[in-house]
Amino acid sequence: MIVYDLSCDSGHRFEGWFGSSDDYAEQRGMGLVSCPQCGSGAVEKAPMAPAVPRKGNQIPAARVQGKQAMTRGPMPPEVAAALQNLAEAQARALKDSRWVGDRFAEQSRAMHYGERPPETIHGQATPDEAAALFEEGVPVAPLPFPVAPPEDVN
Numbered sequence: 551m552i553v554y555d556l557s558c559d560s561g562h563r564f565e566g567w568f569g570s571s572d573d574y575a576e577q578r579g580m581g582l583v584s585c586p587q588c589g590s591g592a593v594e595k596a597p598m599a600p601a602v603p604r605k606g607n608q609i610p611a612a613r614v615q616g617k618q619a620m621t622r623g624p625m626p627p628e629v630a631a632a633l634q635n636l637a638e639a640q641a642r643a644l645k646d647s648r649w650v651g652d653r654f655a656e657q658s659r660a661m662h663y664g665e666r667p668p669e670t671i672h673g674q675a676t677p678d679e680a681a682a683l684f685e686e687g688v689p690v691a692p693l694p695f696p697v698a699p700p701e702d703v704n
């Protein structure tokens with residue numbers, strides 16, 4: 551059973567319960583998915599909201615893991631401006647940081663265990679590597695924006 555946050559073309563939001571994502575696609579294709587408020591059949595998956603508690607239930611992390619939150623249509627200007635500020639803040643924070651690419655997990659761990667002098671680095675980690683680092687208490691944090699490897703920038 552999966553739950554989708556859906557919204558109709560009038561902006562009503564509601565939850566739809568489906569046996570699987572295929573069920574959702576099939577029912578939507580047959581016009582069986584409609585808005586409970588206005589009956590519109592023009593229903594889309596709603597953009598993923600930040601993981602805030604709803605109706606006393608936390609959205610299970612597994613449901614959003616590995617998925618990119620998307621929005622269809624123009625982004626509200628205040629959101630675009632906030633993202634721009636955040637992107638600039640991230641760029642400033644990384645100015646004195648060294649790109650280590652795929653060696654991020656290995657290098658972070660080496661510093662954590664005192665095997666090499668500490669410095670600020672950034673790079674890429676797989677979800678498994680990131681989970682292992684968190685588990686070991688290595689102080690790492692995901693960056694809000696993707697970072698292009700330096701060799702791709704030039």
Ligand SMILES: [Zn+2]
Nearest residue numbers: 558562585588
């Ligand atoms: Zn509606």
